[in-house]
Amino acid sequence: MINCYRLFIIFLAFNSEIKYSIGHNVLQNVAYGKSASQSTDPSWGSTPLAGNAVNGVFTDFTHTDLEKNPWIRINLGRNYTVHEVEVFGRKDCCFQRLHDVDIRVGNDLHDMHLCGHFTGSCSRSGERIAVFCPFNTFGRYVQIQIVEGWNNYLSVAEVIVWGRL
Template sequence: MTEIFLIFVIFIQVSLHFGSIVQYEYIKQEFAPLYGKLFCQGLSESSLMDCVILSVQSKSVSFFFNKDEHVCRWDCVFLANHACKTYCTEPWSYYAIKWKTNAALSRPTTSSSVYNGDSSLWGAHYATNGAMSPTGIYIFSSNFEMSPWLKVQLIDSNMITFVRVYNRRDEVGERFHDVAVEVSPDGSGNFVQRGFYKGPGLTDQVIEILCDYPTSGKYVRIRIIEGPSNIINIAEVEIYAV
């Protein structure tokens, strides 16, 4: 039977309201992730609920729990070319935020720019085509600019919970930094920030960005918001909704 653990977290949104109650569900997964951890935060002598609370506090999309030794591993850094070994076999269990679909797969994309204007090598469409090039081509890459961005149009309005980004896999992973996840109902420019990743990222890193709370939107924009000259490289982006 599927195990579901609910956690209710208080977020304070000064400009909107106080004490908003937000619900996220961490569900025990039947299958391990297709990638492995580089390192995680750890806590011994912990309960499953301790693990849930620590994960919410760190905005972790997933965590591992050892039910026999009562050990929690959360806030993990994942790499795409690593296999999930130690934490993906009994007595460890893998829990992740509930989701139904990757709403970004094969969806239309636009961007602030394309590197050298060459969409055949670095077009925005490579970010949602379901493939992850191991090289610096056939990925999305912007030009160097102050605030480069990638925008994905979903098929309909979705309740978005988190975004998973597969960073560039061959080099210069540190280019992915100070990234805002912004959501809009219509793509007209009315975007609001719902997630943030400070970074900098690592080469080949799988970066999961949890929204502050589940947010309805049809357009999702991933944008670097700090620094005078930036370039954004994305091998693949997945947008998860419930």
């Protein structure tokens, strides 16, 4: 059942009108195609853009440089009620670089609230981390940040933010 769910979500991620229903509320991927930034750009070669994390393509990725507490931040463009945030690790390599992350949501970059925390690291390529936010979590910004270790890279294949107006 979990594998079918993962394939269903991957299929849906290519559609800008991604929706699913919980009760009478229809949620959609409110991060798709939105503006994204990251704490640093890698110092090597070409730059994997932060926007790769919200483009619906699971075969490209974003990548920070080696640093303490790297992050990627998505600007949703307006306030949404956020139900769940899904973060997908890379499939090609380096999936273990996605570990010990806080996911925060907020209206203001200086007032972000914890949606949830994932402890440990991805154990296989393309792994999905799902964090369900507390009831009535809302905001314009969503941030994924590694909070353990001295120096880390943050590399993410895709971020899906399930929300509604």
